[in-house]
Amino acid sequence: MPLPGKEAQLLMAPPTRSEYLKNLPDNYKIKKSSILILFYPCNNSVKTVLIRRAKYNGIHSGQISFPGGQFEKPDNNLTETALRETKEEIGIDISKINIIGNISELFIPPSLFLVLPVLGYTKKIPHFVADKKEVDEIFQINLSDLLDKNKICEKQVINSENIKINVPCFFIEDSIIWGATAMVISELIQVIRDVIDN
Secondary structure (H helix, E strand, O other): OOOOOHHHHHHHOOOOHHHHHHOOOOOOOOEEEEEEEEEEEEOOEEEEEEEEEOOOOOOOOOOEEOOEEEOOOOOOOHHHHHHHHHHHHHOOOHHHOEEEEEOOOEEEOOOOEEEEEEEEEOOOOOOOOOOOOOEEEEEEEEHHHHHOHHHEEEEEEEOOOOOEEEEEEEEEOOEEEOHHHHHHHHHHHHHHHHHHHO
């Protein structure tokens, strides 16, 4: 089936996104990257894993995201990038991951990343080991929480320019999931609902 794409992503876009897109420099260069959306069984449910990035002097400091990062020359493709970065950040055995495919790319204007979300699953709960230099916290989230419309709300956050803004988000286990991660999840849940309905 066709992917919902931008229409689904924009449902969770922060209000500052359009302004960022308007103010992009003429000679900007896109940075190819990918993330891994990993599913696995746990206590008769399906979970996925997100991380809180360590604080550093950068745009995505301290934010909640899926594991992943920038394409590097040793990577043959963006799926390899997602797997490599996942192993580096949360230490799981990537040989146990079965790749399903991917959903739509998403451009992140503040950091100029073009992100490909790669979907995969394991048959058992992975063993997680966080890289403390890159990851402050690992979140194991029920897929049912992402599909729960009651988890969607608006919250105030501080963006990369240290400005308070109200954003659409997923509020799960007292954590605010917003920005690019929320936009990716927005398309993901639409894909899942489309599959269920068909």
